[in-house]
Structure formats: C-alpha cells, structure tokens
Amino acid sequence: MQTGEDTQGLRKIVDFTRLISLFILSIHFYLSCYPAFAEWGLTAEITDQMVENIAKTGLFNGIWKPKLAALLCLLISLIAVKGKKDEKIQLRPIVAYLLTGLLLYIVSNLCFFLKAEVTAVALCYIALTGSGYMLILTGGGQLSRLLKNKLHVEKRPLFTFDTENHRGDPDTELIIPEVKVPDFFATVRTDTEQVLGVVGNDYEVVQNVDAFDFFDSIVGGKDGILYETAGALGKNGAQIFITAKLPDYIRVGKDDLIENYLFLTTSHDGFSSITASFTPIRICCNNTLNAALSGVSNAVKIRHTASAHEKLKQAHRLLGISNMLTGELEDIFNHWAKTRITDKEVKKLVQMAMAPSKEVLEHVRSGKDEQLSTTFNNMVSSVMDYHFTSGTQQEATTKGTLFGAYNAVTGYFQNVRSYRNDESKLNSIMFGTGLQRSRTAFGLCEEFADHGSLALN
Numbered sequence: 001m002q003t004g005e006d007t008q009g010l011r012k013i014v015d016f017t018r019l020i021s022l023f024i025l026s027i028h029f030y031l032s033c034y035p036a037f038a039e040w041g042l043t044a045e046i047t048d049q050m051v052e053n054i055a056k057t058g059l060f061n062g063i064w065k066p067k068l069a070a071l072l073c074l075l076i077s078l079i080a081v082k083g084k085k086d087e088k089i090q091l092r093p094i095v096a097y098l099l100t101g102l103l104l105y106i107v108s109n110l111c112f113f114l115k116a117e118v119t120a121v122a123l124c125y126i127a128l129t130g131s132g133y134m135l136i137l138t139g140g141g142q143l144s145r146l147l148k149n150k151l152h153v154e155k156r157p158l159f160t161f162d163t164e165n166h167r168g169d170p171d172t173e174l175i176i177p178e179v180k181v182p183d184f185f186a187t188v189r190t191d192t193e194q195v196l197g198v199v200g201n202d203y204e205v206v207q208n209v210d211a212f213d214f215f216d217s218i219v220g221g222k223d224g225i226l227y228e229t230a231g232a233l234g235k236n237g238a239q240i241f242i243t244a245k246l247p248d249y250i251r252v253g254k255d256d257l258i259e260n261y262l263f264l265t266t267s268h269d270g271f272s273s274i275t276a277s278f279t280p281i282r283i284c285c286n287n288t289l290n291a292a293l294s295g296v297s298n299a300v301k302i303r304h305t306a307s308a309h310e311k312l313k314q315a316h317r318l319l320g321i322s323n324m325l326t327g328e329l330e331d332i333f334n335h336w337a338k339t340r341i342t343d344k345e346v347k348k349l350v351q352m353a354m355a356p357s358k359e360v361l362e363h364v365r366s367g368k369d370e371q372l373s374t375t376f377n378n379m380v381s382s383v384m385d386y387h388f389t390s391g392t393q394q395e396a397t398t399k400g401t402l403f404g405a406y407n408a409v410t411g412y413f414q415n416v417r418s419y420r421n422d423e424s425k426l427n428s429i430m431f432g433t434g435l436q437r438s439r440t441a442f443g444l445c446e447e448f449a450d451h452g453s454l455a456l457n
Contacts, residue, residue, distance in 0.1 A: 014077050021073035025133065027054060028066035029126055032112075036122030063109055067129070071105070074133070078140040097139025105132030152190045153268045155205050157181075158198065187268045189236060196238040197269030203304045206266055206274060208240055233423050239267040241426070243279075248326055250280055252333045253397040257283045260326055263430060274302040277430075278322040280329060282407065285392035288429050289329075289410055289438070332446075336403035337396075339449055346405045348456045349448065350383045353409050353441035365457065383412040390415070402445050409441035 030037060030051055037043050060066045108128035114121050159177035168175050183201040188194065233239040242264045250258035258280045266274040277300075280289045341349070348364070355361035356376070363371040387393050387408035398404030413434035419425040428434040447455035 017073050018077035021070045021077065024059070024066050024070040024073065025129070027051060028060060028063075028070065029129075031055060031060055032063060033118075033122035033125060035118040039119055063112075067105065070133070071136070074137060075140065078137075078143075094139050094143045097135050097142070101132045101135030101137075101139060103132070104128050105136065108132065152207060153196065153205050154188050154190055155185045155199065155203065156188050158184045158186050187238075187270065189268075192236070194236040196236055197267075197271065199270035199304070203270055205268065206304060208266075233265075233426070234267070234269065238269040239265060239272070241265040241430075246322065248323075250326055250330045250333065252330070252337050252403065253395075256337075256395060256397040258289065258329075258333070259283055260322065262322070265430070270304070274304065276300045276302075278325055279430075282392075284395070285390070285407070285411055286414055288414055288434075289406075332449075333397075333403055335449060336406065336445060337398070337401050339402040340400055341402050341405055341448065345448075345453055345456060346387060346408065347380070347384060349405050349441070349444050350387075350409060351380055352456065353437055353444055354380055354383065382416055383408055386412050386416050402448055405448075406441055406445045410438045413438065 030047075034043070054060070058065075059069060105128075108125050111121050111125040111128065114124065116124075158181040160179050160181055161175065161177050162179050165175050165178065185199055185201070185203070187196045187199055187203075187205060189196060231241055233241060244262045244264075246260040246262065248260055250260065252258065261279045261281055262276060263279045264274070264276045265272070282289060351364040351372075352361060354376070355364055360372065360376060363369075369377075387404065390411060393399065393404055393407065393411070395404075398407055413429055417428075417434075419428065429438075444455065
C-alpha cells in the first residue's frame with residue numbers, strides 16, 4: 001500500500017528504473033554495433049572514453065548480460081505502471097504482446113550471423129530488439145493494470161440457522177443455514193469468497209473498475225490523467241483507494257511547487273461512502289495540504305445506492321472545483337508566503353491547531369500553559385522542532401512566514417508523527433486527526449492573514 005508520502009518516491013523510482021533500462025540498452029547497442037555507428041559518423045572520442053569506462057563494470061560483456069539487465073529493470077518499472085485504465089484489456093492479447101516481444105528480443109541475436117554489411121546488420125538488430133522491448137513494455141503495462149483491477153465484489157443474500165440447525169451438533173450433523181435474513185446482504189469477494197461486510201437492501205456495489213472510470217470522466221478533454229497509486233485498506237481489501245495526479249501545479253514564490261491530486265476511496269463493507277477529494281501535495285516535503293476554503297468543499301461524497309453509478313458519471317462536474325481551488329489556493333499560499341509571523345506567534349498558532357478539545361483550546365487562548373498536559377506539550381514541541389529544523393521549512397516561502405507555520409502542522413503529520421502502519425497514517429492524514437488538525441491550521445492561518453496576532457487571542 002502506498003501513502004501520500006510514498007507517492008512521489010514511488011513514481012521517481014519507477015521512472016528512474018525505466019531510464020536505467022533504456023540507458024543499458026542504448027550503451028549495449030553502441031558497443032555491439034560500434035562499426036556501424038562509426039560508419040554513420042555517430043562516434044566521438046569523448047563518447048568512446050565514457051562508454052569504455054562504463055564497460056569496465058563488466059555489465060556489457062557479451063550480448064546476453066546487458067540485455068537481461070535491461071529487461072530486469074524494465075520489469076521492475078512495470079510493478080507500479082502508470083497510465084489510463086482500459087476496461088477492455090484482455091489477457092489473450094497481453095500474452096501475445098509478451099510472447100512476441102520476448103521472441104523478438106531473443107532471436108535478434110541471430111542478426112549477427114547474417115552475411116551482410118555491418119550497417120544492415122546493426123539496423124536489423126536494433127529494430128528487432130527495440131520492437132521486442134516495446135512489445136514487452138506494452139504487454140507488461142497492460143498486465144499490471146489488469147491485475148490491479150482483479151478484485152470483483154458481489155452482493156449476496158444473507159442466511160442464518162433455524163432452531164434445529166442452530167442447536168445441532170456440527171460434529172455429527174450437517175448444519176445448514178436455511179433462514180434468509182430479510183433486507184440484509186453480504187458483500188463477497190468473488191476471487192477469494194471472503195465476506196467483506198453486511199449491507200442493507202438499498203446498498204449498491206460499485207466495482208473498483210468503476211472508480212477508474214470515474215477518474216477517466218474527470219479528466220475530460222485534458223491530455224490525460226496520471227494514475228499514481230492504488231491500494232487496499234482494511235481486512236481483506238474491503239476498502240480501496242486510488243490517487244491520480246492532475247497536470248496543473250500550484251506555484252508558491254519562484255519555485256516552490258505543489259502538485260494537485262485527486263484521491264478516491266470506496267469501501268465494500270457498508271461503512272463509508274464513495275469519497276473523492278482534491279488534495280494538493282507540496283513536492284519538496286510531500287506535505288498533504290488539505291485545505292478547507294470557506295463555503296467550498298474539496299470533496300464529493302456519494303452513497304452506495306442505486307443511483308451511485310449515475311452520480312459517479314456526473315461527479316466530474318462537482319470536482320470541476322479543483323480548477324477553481326488551484327487558482328484560489330495559489331493566491332492564498334503566495335499571500336501567506338509574504339506574511340511574516342514571529343516564533344512566539346507560530347507556537348500559539350500550533351497550540352491552537354493541535355488542541356484536542358475545547359478545554360485545551362481555552363487554556364491556550366488564556367495563556368494557562370501550566371494547565372496543559374505533558375503529552376500535549378511534547379507534541380507541540382515536535383511540531384516546533386520540525387518547523388525550526390526541517391530543510392523545507394527554511395525556504396524563502398516558509399522561513400518566518402505564515403505559509404511555513406501552516407506547513408509545520410501538515411509536515412508534522414506527514415513526516416514526524418509515528419503511526420502503527422501505513423494504513424493508520426493514510427487514515428489520519430486523509431480522514432482522521434491529521435486532516436482535522438490541518439484544516440484547523442488552515443482556518444487559523446486565514447484569520448491571521450486577515451487580522452494578524454488578534455486572530456490568536
């Protein structure tokens with residue numbers, strides 16, 4: 001499972017691994033077809049020296065070693081493949097892509113046995129190997145997406161035991177549930193037959209593949225949406241989430257960039273609605289900046305009812321607010337980046353944002369620090385330590401600014417606080433305490449931007 005913090009790193013690792021694969025293959029082509037490159041005038045002394053030093057690693061000895069290394073890196077990069085979902089993906093063409101690609105990738109070695117000019121041999125070898133590589137890339141990408149969409153859920157009738165079966169001895173008798181429970185059903189994974197939850201008569205299953213359709217509808221006429229991660233939460237994958245990156249950025253100052261994401265979660269256990277939200281993430285520190293603009297919701301919630309599918313198709317209209325939020329947040333964050341705030345004021349703002357109850361908040365407002373618990377004070381100290389020591393808090397946009405104060409709170413939940421596991425972290429940042437405290441901090445920063453230190457009294 002990938003969280004908001006891992007999203008950036010995973011994408012960079014995948015992209016870098018694929019670049020390594022292409023780099024290895026390119027160096028291999030240059031070395032194995034050097035006479036042809038020389039005849040084409042595509043060699044240079046400095047290039048030869050660089051390639052010669054790289055070849056000393058031993059990775060490029062022979063033909064098979066570099067080709068297998070390039071193929072291995074390609075396969076690793078396909079683990080978290082990106083791209084638009086295609087519900088028409090079928091296993092048979094995927095197998096055809098992969099087998100044909102592997103065949104071309106392997107038999108291309110026979111080109112060196114051809115009795116032809118070196119340029120013709122080189123062209124043949126590069127064309128066959130490159131074609132095989134692209135077919136493997138295409139088939140592997142589709143296979144990865146197919147596996148991610150495997151989970152299918154059904155709503156099935158719920159049964160219980162009658163009196164005779166309930167009182168029977170399971171060791172000597174065949175106990176069968178024969179009494180149907182009215183108006184209640186079980187949601188069941190069809191691949192494992194695991195029960196995910198108990199739901200009512202009006203509950204409508206929304207398959208995971210429909211969540212991808214939802215993202216496809218949002219992108220509309222844009223160049224395309226970039227799927228980042230997908231994962232399962234809860235027991236037996238009862239809840240799933242998907243993140244998708246939008247093409248636009250929020251720019252704060254000269255080069256402090258914030259990427260815009262759509263986050264969707266849906267469950268099959270009957271406990272939560274389908275929720276899609278607009279979620280900005282600051283690139284340099286992966287802070288999830290869940291804002292709460294006055295009068296504007298950054299999320300759409302859809303109940304699991306018969307009309308859920310139709311609402312999903314139209315939800316992109318509601319999430320058109322993402323474009324508006326991008327512009328508004330850019331103005332707000334740039335204003336905060338120019339608004340100065342003292343260290344004492346930052347601490348007061350952090351205390352108010354992190355207050356777990358009205359009683360604690362009142363103690364903070366009235367300056368009764370002696371009434372604050374050690375646990376609360378330690379937590380505030382951790383936020384302040386992050387504010388003063390984190391490199392991303394020392395940028396021109398954050399050091400001594402209101403934008404930095406806001407990032408101190410969000411950064412604490414993203415990069416400092418300890419969680420039981422990744423699932424707990426995701427739940428806190430997107431649904432729980434982390435979300436609530438971040439939104440409280442956002443509201444306090446808005447007040448401070450308008451009224452200065454009076455907002456903290």
